Amino acid sequence: MKDLKHLIFFENLLLEANNELIRQAQADSKVCVAYTCENTPEPLLNLGGCFSARLRAPRTGSLDISTYYMTSFLCEYSRALLERAIEGGFNFADCIITPDGCSMMNRCIENMELLKTMGKGKENFFFQYMEIPMKADDNGLNLYVLQCQNHILKPLHEHYGIDISDAAIRQAVKEHNHICELIRAIGDYRKEEKPRITGYEFAVITLSTYVAPKYLLVDKLEETLEELKTREPDEKSKFRARVLVAGSEVDDTDFIKLIEDCGAYVCADRFCYGSLPGRNPIVLNDEEDALTQICRAYMNKGECPRFMNTDKMDHRRIYIDELAREYKADGIIYQQMKFCDPWAYEKMMGSNILRDKYGYPVLAVDRPYSIGVSGQMQTRVQAFVESIEIKKIQRGAVNG
Amino acid sequence: MAKQIGADRLGDFYKEGSRVRKRREWRGLRDTLYDYSRWLWIMMTLAKFVAKPRNVKAMFRYRWMANYLAVPMMVDRHTQGLRGEYLRICHTEQDLVIKDVANLLDALFRGDRRIGNDKKFSDQVVLVDENEMTAVMMGFPNLKVLSRETPSTYVSVLLNQRAACHYIDVAQQFGLAGDVCPMPEAEAGVSIDDDAPILGACAIQCNTTCDGSLLGNGVISQRLEHENGIPVFQLAAPLRHREDDVQDYAAQEIRNAIAFVEKHTGHKWDWDAYFECAKRVNYATKCRMEWLEMNRTPYPQVFGSNLALYTETNYMAICGRIAAFEKADAKITKLARQAYDKKMMMAKEYRHRAIVWGVQSHFYMDFLLWLLNCWGIVPLTDMLSMVSTKELVTEDTPENREQAIYDMAWLTENMIMRNRTHGGYKVLLDELWEFVEMFNADMVILWEHMSCKALDGMHGLFEEKAREKGIPLVWVSHDLFDPRIISRQGVRDQINSFMRTVMQEEPIDPSLEILPDDMSW
Amino acid sequence: MATFLLVLKIIAIVIVVFFALTFTVYIFNLDMKLTAAIEPILLKHYDKIDRDQHL
Numbered sequence: 012m013k014d015l016k017h018l019i020f021f022e023n024l025l026l027e028a029n030n031e032l033i034r035q036a037q038a039d040s041k042v043c044v045a046y047t048c049e050n051t052p053e054p055l056l057n058l059g060g061c062f063s064a065r066l067r068a069p070r071t072g073s074l075d076i077s078t079y080y081m082t083s084f085l086c087e088y089s090r091a092l093l094e095r096a097i098e099g100g101f102n103f104a105d106c107i108i109t110p111d112g113c114s115m116m117n118r119c120i121e122n123m124e125l126l127k128t129m130g131k132g133k134e135n136f137f138f139q140y141m142e143i144p145m146k147a148d149d150n151g152l153n154l155y156v157l158q159c160q161n162h163i164l165k166p167l168h169e170h171y172g173i174d175i176s177d178a179a180i181r182q183a184v185k186e187h188n189h190i191c192e193l194i195r196a197i198g199d200y201r202k203e204e205k206p207r208i209t210g211y212e213f214a215v216i217t218l219s220t221y222v223a224p225k226y227l228l229v230d231k232l233e234e235t236l237e238e239l240k241t242r243e244p245d246e247k248s249k250f251r252a253r254v255l256v257a258g259s260e261v262d263d264t265d266f267i268k269l270i271e272d273c274g275a276y277v278c279a280d281r282f283c284y285g286s287l288p289g290r291n292p293i294v295l296n297d298e299e300d301a302l303t304q305i306c307r308a309y310m311n312k313g314e315c316p317r318f319m320n321t322d323k324m325d326h327r328r329i330y331i332d333e334l335a336r337e338y339k340a341d342g343i344i345y346q347q348m349k350f351c352d353p354w355a356y357e358k359m360m361g362s363n364i365l366r367d368k369y370g371y372p373v374l375a376v377d378r379p380y381s382i383g384v385s386g387q388m389q390t391r392v393q394a395f396v397e398s399i400e401i402k403k404i405q406r407g408a409v410n411g
Numbered sequence: 412m413a414k415q416i417g418a419d420r421l422g423d424f425y426k427e428g429s430r431v432r433k434r435r436e437w438r439g440l441r442d443t444l445y446d447y448s449r450w451l452w453i454m455m456t457l458a459k460f461v462a463k464p465r466n467v468k469a470m471f472r473y474r475w476m477a478n479y480l481a482v483p484m485m486v487d488r489h490t491q492g493l494r495g496e497y498l499r500i501c502h503t504e505q506d507l508v509i510k511d512v513a514n515l516l517d518a519l520f521r522g523d524r525r526i527g528n529d530k531k532f533s534d535q536v537v538l539v540d541e542n543e544m545t546a547v548m549m550g551f552p553n554l555k556v557l558s559r560e561t562p563s564t565y566v567s568v569l570l571n572q573r574a575a576c577h578y579i580d581v582a583q584q585f586g587l588a589g590d591v592c593p594m595p596e597a598e599a600g601v602s603i604d605d606d607a608p609i610l611g612a613c614a615i616q617c618n619t620t621c622d623g624s625l626l627g628n629g630v631i632s633q634r635l636e637h638e639n640g641i642p643v644f645q646l647a648a649p650l651r652h653r654e655d656d657v658q659d660y661a662a663q664e665i666r667n668a669i670a671f672v673e674k675h676t677g678h679k680w681d682w683d684a685y686f687e688c689a690k691r692v693n694y695a696t697k698c699r700m701e702w703l704e705m706n707r708t709p710y711p712q713v714f715g716s717n718l719a720l721y722t723e724t725n726y727m728a729i730c731g732r733i734a735a736f737e738k739a740d741a742k743i744t745k746l747a748r749q750a751y752d753k754k755m756m757m758a759k760e761y762r763h764r765a766i767v768w769g770v771q772s773h774f775y776m777d778f779l780l781w782l783l784n785c786w787g788i789v790p791l792t793d794m795l796s797m798v799s800t801k802e803l804v805t806e807d808t809p810e811n812r813e814q815a816i817y818d819m820a821w822l823t824e825n826m827i828m829r830n831r832t833h834g835g836y837k838v839l840l841d842e843l844w845e846f847v848e849m850f851n852a853d854m855v856i857l858w859e860h861m862s863c864k865a866l867d868g869m870h871g872l873f874e875e876k877a878r879e880k881g882i883p884l885v886w887v888s889h890d891l892f893d894p895r896i897i898s899r900q901g902v903r904d905q906i907n908s909f910m911r912t913v914m915q916e917e918p919i920d921p922s923l924e925i926l927p928d929d930m931s932w
Numbered sequence: 933m934a935t936f937l938l939v940l941k942i943i944a945i946v947i948v949v950f951f952a953l954t955f956t957v958y959i960f961n962l963d964m965k966l967t968a969a970i971e972p973i974l975l976k977h978y979d980k981i982d983r984d985q986h987l
Contacts (some may be wrong), residue, residue, distance in 0.1 A: 012483055080871030084590065111650045113622050118868025121836045124870055140835065142657045145618055145625070145647040150667065154649075154660040161656050189736070212797055263683035316626055318620055319645045324629050347588070352864060356599075356626030360633070362586055363987050375586050428969070431964035447958050454963070474965055474978040480967035487961075585987060605983040932968075 012245050015212055016238055017231045024219045026069055027262065029096060029103040035061050036224040037103065042171045045104035045129075047092065047120065048112035049283050050143045050315060052305050054293065055163045056108065060173050061264045062103065062224035065284070067262040068095040081115075081123050086350040087380030088260050090118035090359060096128035105133055106170065108163055110141040112317060113353055135170040139163070146320040147310045155306035164302075180301040187291040190225045193232040198286050201278045202338055205244040210277025213225040214267040214389040218288045221262075242408075250276035252399040254374075255340040257281040257331050257361065259347045259354035266382045270344065275399075279338040281331055282316065282346070288312040288330075316357035327357065328364045335371060342372035342393070344400045349377045372399050414439025416494050417759030421784055422473055422922025427530045430932050431484060432821050441495050449502045453483055460513045465527045469520040477858040478567040478574045479516075481932040482509060485570050488777040489716050492784050496750035497757045500713060500743050504721040507739050511724070516562050518555055523525025525573055537672055538614035538641070541565045541598065542624055542829075545718045545730045546822040547646065547668045548698045549614065552732075554678055559607045560598045561728065563752075563771075565688035568597075568892050569720075572774035572899065575892040578604060582630075583767035592862045593892035594773070595620070602631045609639050613675035615668055617646040619826040621833075621865060646670040650833045652824035661820035680809050685815060688731030689803040692822075696800055702747055706791045707850050709761075710754050712747035715779035715790045719771065722796040727827050759921050762787035766850060768843050769858030770828060772889035782856070785903075785923035786910050789821060790852045794858075797842075798823040832865035840869050840876065847882055856906075859888045861896070884907045899928055 024030045037043055042061035057061035068091035076092035095101060107129060111117045120138065123129055130136030133212035139162040144151025169171040194217055200208045216235065220228060253276040256267070260283040267277050281287045293308045295301055313329050335343060345362040347354035355377075374395040384390060422431040437443055448744050457479075470476045493501055505763045520526040522533035535553065540543055541560035547694075548556045567574035578600030579593050583702055584803035585603055587596060614635055616628040632643045647667050649657035669680050699722060700714035721743075729736045734863065765782070767790045772778060782788040804811040804816040824830070831839045847855060857873060860866055887905045890896035909925055910916050918924050957963055 054552055082859075082861075082867040084861055084867045089868075114833070114865040115836075117650075117867060118865065122868070122872065125836065125840075140651060142649050142654065142660075143463070144660075145431060149646075150660055150663040150666075154657065155665075157660075241533045246481045292792055316629075317622065319616075319647060321623050321643060321645070323634055349588070350590050350864070352591050352622040355591050356623070356629060357590075359582075359586040360629060360987060367986075377588060402647065430968040432961055434960050435958060437959070444961075447955060450958050451954060469973075471977065472981070474975075475979070477971055480971055480974075481964070484964050487964075581985070603987055604985055630987060815935045 012025045012207065012209075015208075015242075016353045017235055018212060018215065020231060021215045021219045024223050025215065028064075028067060028069065028100055028222070030223055032223040032227045033098070033103060035227060041224065042105045042167070042173065042370055043103060045101060045107040046168070047107075047116055049108050050110050050112050050309065050313060050317075051108055051141070052159060052163070052309050054180065054187040054305055055159055055186060055302075057183045057225060058167065058173050058179050058201070059182065061105075061167060061171065065221040066101060066104075067222060068092055068106075068380075070101070071095070078125070081118060083087065084350055085115045085118065086348045088262075088348055089115040091380050093119050093122050093128075095215075096123045097126060099128070099131075101129055102131055102157055104129060105135065106137045106166065107137070108139045108141065108144040108166075110158075110329075111253060112143070112315065113351075115351070133314060135260070137170055138165050139166050142214065144310060145317055147313070147318060148320070148322055151310055152307055155310055156303050157293060159302060159306060170332075177301050178268065179294060180305070184293050184295055184301060184305065185285050186226060189229065190220055190232065191290040191292040193229075193236055194220060194286050194290040196236050196294070197232070198290075200239055203244070205246045205248060206276065207239055207242040208277070209271055210280070211264060211268045211271050214264045214277070214280065214287075215334060217280065217290065218264060218284060220290070229389060239339055248276075249275055252276070252357060252396045253278040253339055254342050254395075255279040255281060255335050255338060256285075256344045258345050258358055259351045260284060261346070263381055265384075266346075269382060269384065269388060270392050273389055274396045275344070276286060278340055281334055283315070287312060287334055316353040324360075328361055328369070329363060331361065332369050332371075339401070340371075342374065344372055344395070347377050349379060369409045372402060413437070414442070414494070415759075416492065416756070417755075417784075417919070419492065420922035422926055423493055424657055425926050425928055427927040428600045428930050430930055432487065435487060436491070437806070438494055438498070442498055446490065446502070448499060449486075449506060450483060451856060452506060453486065455881050456513055457482060460517065463517065465520050466517060469516070469523070469526045469608075472525060473608070474577060474604075475563045475565070475567045475574060475601070478571040480572040482851055484932050487722070489780065491780055493757065494730065496712070497717070497744040500717050500746050503742050503746070504717060505741050507735060508720070508724050509733075511729075512562060515557060519557055519559065519562065519608045519610065520789040522555075522557075523608035523897065524610060526608065533610040535676065536611040537676065538611040538635075540615070540617050540619075540624075540628065542620040542727075542826065543615070543617040543646075544823045544826045545732060546617065547665055547777070548672070549688035549730060549732060549819070550669070550680040551676075552681055552684035553677055554672070554676055556732065557611070558728070560601070563601045563607060564594065564597045564892070567621055567900055568773045569776055571889055572894045575600075576895060578606075578875070579893055591863055592621060592623040592860070593890055596880055597892055599627045599630035602634050607631075607634075609641075610917065611641050613671070613672065616643055616644045617823070619646060619648050619823065619829050620677040621829070621860075621863065639770060642671075642675055643741055644668055648820070648824045648826075652821075652830065652834045658817060658820065662816045665816050665819045665823065675828055680915055682812060682815075686805050686807050687817070689815065690805045691734070691737045692730035693729070693802055693805060694737055694805065696802065698744045699796070699932065700800055701744060703796075704794060705747060705751050708751075710751055710756070711789060712750050712755075713743060714792065715757070715778055715783060718796050719779065719793045720776060722798065723827055726798050729821065758783045758787060758919070760787045760788050762831060762916070762919070763854045764789050764791055764800060764850065764852045765856050766791060766843065766846050766852045767794075767856045767858065770832075770860040770863050770891065771795065771858050772860070772887075772902055773891050774894045775889070775902055778899075781844045781903065781923060782906065784920050785918050786906065787919045788854065788856070788906075790856065791852060792846065794831050796847065797828045798827055798830055817865040832863065836869065836872070839866070840872055843873075844876060844880060849881070853882065855882055857886050859886050859892050861888055862890060883909075883913065900925065
């Protein structure tokens with residue numbers, strides 16, 4: 012396939028946490044709201060005058076200092092973030108808002124605060140910790156709304172004078188939805204038998220919408236969508252199987268590249284930082300206030316394993332099955348970052364249930380934060396692709 | 412073999428390669444006869460338990476029941492070297508806990524579909540988590556509140572250090588990563604291994620321990636709800652429990668949990684019963700505060716495992732619901748006062764006053780006693796004993812009924828351990844140093860439960876603070892339920908090295924420095 | 933009276949024998965030594981039980 016015109020632009024955005032567009036937005040006097048967890052409602056961080064940047068630590072090397080502070084038993088994502096913060100790599104942020112999504116993320120941000128790693132020279136800088144619901148119900152919704160008011164809206168207004176009115180929130184949702192619709196439209200091309208976008212390209216584009224100011228990405232995304240309409244897929248595909256990747260935080264596009272280099276096309280991304288359900292548009296009505304509707308949407312769409320009610324737990328596997336059918340996946344790669352407690356359990360549950368109850372071939376793997384070119388992982392993915400192929404051949408033989 | 416404290420070389424009782432010790436201690440005539448009489452009482456309790464055929468049947472069905480062969484030895488481990496009031500305090504606690512666990516097992520097997528299959532009884536049972544405050548059940552006096560995980564894993568590991576290994580392996584066979592906390596891992600393993608009794612009208616699970624525990628419950632509820640048809644309510648207590656803006660949510664969770672129990676059992680919430688229990692909780696708090704107050708003086712009385720194990724049981728699992736614990740509170744307090752008046756000491760020499768922080772190694776609960784006997788380190792209090800001291804409302808008025816909901820929510824949020832491991836760094840990091848000052852401690856023993864992410868995440872800052880304050884801090888790593896990762900000797904070695912190299916000290920009882928207890932229960 | 937004394941004597945003997953036996957078991961930890969011998973047999977038994985192992 013011909014290279015996507017803006018792919019290098021999107022890739023470059025991922026090379027640094029403080030990327031070109033963040034610098035541009037801050038030069039426009041916009042406030043950079045850093046955050047770390049998918050359960051933080053993004054539109055509220057993108058009100059007029061501010062923009063969100065989800066923290067990651069690209070090109071992570073040594074984790075020595077953060078390992079001293081948090082030991083080697085915490086996941087590498089949390090350690091990489093702390094390491095980068097200690098190095099001064101997140102000094103661009105004007106505030107940080109984080110829910111107690113998991114213990115490790117909470118400790119990571121607390122270390123950032125106690126070690127005074129952020130906010131140097133920024134007198135309005137603040138740390139905010141949120142409680143977010145663990146169940147999807149009315150009580151959880153009330154909590155979510157209150158927490159967003161107290162820990163996102165009020166501090167943004169008080170520290171930076173951000174307009175937090177219902178009208179401002181609705182405008183932010185409208186802009187957020189536009190990005191979501193573009194990503195969804197681009198992502199829909201993955202359903203084709205001969206897809207005109209690779210999983211890697213899609214991961215790069217999606218990830219950039221989390222880490223860069225969205226309003227500065229719109230034109231590039233629109234152009235990319237236009238470009239895809241006429242993009243010719245390769246006559247002979249290099250892919251031998253289609254897989255859905257599910258599981259914990261993935262902000263390392265090399266992981267997706269590695270899978271695709273082993274012959275498995277990543278047709279769907281059901282992971283934290285992915286588009287499913289992260290880039291679901293939020294549909295608002297006029298009867299209810301926008302904040303409550305946003306919180307309800309986040310609560311209901313959330314596929315994070317911290318949701319503990321049975322319906323939510325069951326839905327995590329139902330949703331993957333639905334996606335696998337919609338995106339025509341031959342198999343599922345269930346991945347978790349090493350030392351992640353929530354996904355360790357969910358990976359076990361999900362991989363067993365999807366294999367035994369739903370009948371999918373499943374590869375369950377754990378991985379480091381930054382995988383590079385891991386021979387071990389390549390071997391496992393290659394073996395998985397071969398096993399899917401063998402199953403296809405066997406099925407073909409049975410069907411005559 | 413003597414009456415005096417510290418007269419025996421306690422390490423000499425161990426035998427290489429044996430599960431048990433060579434013999435029991437001679438503590439002088441009076442104390443030996445007392446200990447013997449309590450041993451007889453324990454044997455009678457066990458005999459009564461096995462006299463019921465259904466309990467024998469259960470013994471042959473559930474693997475974890477084999478651990479109960481070691482009950483008397485658990486008591487022996489916690490009474491090592493004790494004399495006088497300390498021995499009596501320990502027995503008052505341990506014997507009551509044994510009785511309570513025997514009742515729990517008996518009830519579980521009575522209702523268990525595989526064993527007693529008493530349907531009518533089972534319909535009165537509400538299952539709860541092992542790591543769950545039972546505050547929400549204080550107003551249901553006629554329901555049986557049973558935890559399957561308490562006897563299958565929690566108590567089992569107290570009895571036998573290797574009790575959870577089989578279940579940990581089962582969970583890992585099914586693909587669970589080996590780096591999660593082995594406690595919920597073992598509990599999930601029991602469920603996967605089809606080794607949990609099946610009974611109950613409904614169940615209440617909670618999120619009160621950690622991420623791992625929350626997800627481990629997800630494994631258990633799969634079988635409970637989808638296979639056994641037992642409805643489950645997941646009680647979500649807020650993590651940031653010190654914040655005002657989460658308390659309404661916490662209270663509503665309690666209301667919802669009560670409504671759930673009422674719906675599935677047909678029982679109605681009884682305010683009289685609740686306020687009765689609340690009075691007992693207040694009494695237990697009052698007693699605990701008095702013990703802690705004594706521990707601030709040069710003559711601490713209820714400390715070490717005498718404080719830790721009893722507080723865990725009484726505060727969390729009992730929560731005022733069982734009157735016998737109120738009597739035990741009173742008796743322990745009386746004994747402690749007597750000892751305090753006589754300026755008694757539990758060991759022959761006190762060298763250091765330590766705060767024990769972090770999550771203690773469950774397979775080595777008598778380590779606190781070892782610290783004292785081997786090195787003269789007095790474990791004044793521990794993290795799991797520093798729980799809520801809030802007084803609950805006890806008078807039945809309309810306003811108090813509303814407040815009571817918030818009190819139950821508060822207790823639930825402040826379950827042992829999670830009241831420190833969640834809720835921000837202040838409760839874990841900052842308050843430790845407040846307690847060091849309050850108790851006039853000169854040392855911190857910091858358990859590093861290696862798979863407890865909430866604790867590990869503060870590692871560096873603990874060290875920096877200790878250096879800043881000039882307080883010696885000893886890390887003691889372990890893996891909670893799994894002695895294969897770090898053995899009991901491995902735990903001891905960390906203290907031995909520190910005491911010899913950093914503190915330049917010699918042990919009080921050198922026979923305890925290296926013990927051949929790898930094969931021991 | 934003689935019968936009464938005899939009964940008392942029997943009771944005393946029973947108590948003394950009971951004490952001597954149980955105290956011997958107690959002080960030499962014979963109860964735990966016995967159960968330690970039983971445990972491996974029980975573990976073998978548990979291994980033989982058919983279990984419906986699944987999530």
